[in-house]
Amino acid sequence: MTIVAIWCRHSGDNVIGAGSGLPWKIPSDTRRFRNLTEGQIKVMGRRTYEGMPQKVLMGKRVIVLDIDNTCEVFDKENHFIVDNAEKLKDYPEDLYISGGASVYAVFFTTPKIMPDIVVDCVYGGEICAESKDLININASVSVLEQKYFALPQHFELDGVTTTVWLKKGDFVEQSVVKKILQYLETEGK
Numbered sequence: 605m606t607i608v609a610i611w612c613r614h615s616g617d618n619v620i621g622a623g624s625g626l627p628w629k630i631p632s633d634t635r636r637f638r639n640l641t642e643g644q645i646k647v648m649g650r651r652t653y654e655g656m657p658q659k660v661l662m663g664k665r666v667i668v669l670d671i672d673n674t675c676e677v678f679d680k681e682n683h684f685i686v687d688n689a690e691k692l693k694d695y696p697e698d699l700y701i702s703g704g705a706s707v708y709a710v711f712f713t714t715p716k717i718m719p720d721i722v723v724d725c726v727y728g729g730e731i732c733a734e735s736k737d738l739i740n741i742n743a744s745v746s747v748l749e750q751k752y753f754a755l756p757q758h759f760e761l762d763g764v765t766t767t768v769w770l771k772k773g774d775f776v777e778q779s780v781v782k783k784i785l786q787y788l789e790t791e792g793k
């Protein structure tokens with residue numbers, strides 16, 4: 605099993621969200637997330653799940669992390685609740701960790717479920733002026749900088765620079781890395 609984390613953070617302050625939504629509107633970033641996770645199991649926290657448009661997740665396989673198990677999923681065939689992220693260790697399929705901040709924090713600080721690969725999208729533009737309740741991932745980025753190394757390729761699109769990082773000292777499934785890089789090399793062309 606390969607665990608891939610994917611996010612878009614704001615350059616400098618590592619902000620990823622405002623309240624239950626995103627503090628920017630970047631269609632190519634949304635498309636990148638959709639294409640890189642297509643057909644894969646997305647893992648997300650209850651707040652991110654509830655904040656995403658239902659049509660984006662309908663029919664897609666999603667694991668919703670929800671400690672108190674009260675979240676009502678809207679696609680009972682494809683969406684499942686897990687009350688403890690550690691239960692996902694040794695999961696039989698690849699997992700794409702899709703946020704939000706508290707879920708990234710759990711995965712980056714729990715050795716048995718630390719992501720093998722991180723798709724690190726960094727947005728250098730302005731945050732929407734009316735954004736409130738900004739949420740950052742400083743803690744997860746700090747782990748990223750210490751325990752991962754960046755591949756040399758950088759991909760630029762619409763003010764977002766994407767870099768792929770791999771966990772130091774561990775075997776990382778190269779076919780998954782290759783597939784991600786192939787997508788990033790061709791997007792926007």
Ligand SMILES: NC(=O)c1ccc[n+]([C@@H]2O[C@H](COP(=O)([O-])OP(=O)(O)OC[C@H]3O[C@@H](n4cnc5c(N)ncnc54)[C@H](OP(=O)(O)O)[C@@H]3O)[C@@H](O)[C@H]2O)c1
Binds near residue numbers: 611651670
């Ligand atoms: N820019 C990006 O790439 C990106 C990606 C995703 C999300 N976001 C943004 O991130 C923000 C949401 O982040 P958030 O930190 O507030 O919420 P979140 O991580 O989406 O969800 C938090 C909830 O997840 C559950 N949870 C947390 N740790 C768990 C664990 N170890 N085991 C089981 N369940 C666990 C808890 O649910 P219960 O309280 O129900 O128990 C917790 O309240 C939003 O602004 C969203 O737009 C941004």
